[in-house]
Amino acid sequence: MANIYFDIIEPNLSQIIEWHSNGVSERQIAKNLGIGYTSFKKYKKEKATFAAALKKSAGDRIKVVEDAVFKAAAAGNVTACIFLLANWDPERYKNNPQQYDIAMQKLKLLEKKAEKDDFKL
DSSP, rough: OHHHIIIGGGGHHHHHHHHTTTTTTTTHHHHHTOHHHHHHHHHHHHHHHHHHHHHHHHHHHHHHHHHHHHHHHHHHHHHHHHHHHHHHOOTTTTTHHHHHHHHHHHHEEEHHHHTTOOOOO
């Protein structure tokens, strides 16, 4: 009986990582390899090096998007600018400044109620 990991996954690992880095889903990768998604997940769980490689490729994919958003913001794309500022410095560039203040007021009220009821959050 063939061992799916050693016969199919391991020899194609560089292709799998390339697909994953380019946004191909794990389910589609399994289909491309001709194996079941359940087997794919099993080996991802069992083989630490395989899981680490997939995790790194997902990080690479995110980095590509981050770089593209930054370049768009630097080129003057207002939406990209708003997105980056709101996420990089949410205290200064939040979408709804009042929302933060309201949440803090609610928290203070809950803390006061907890003290009054002799209950700590």
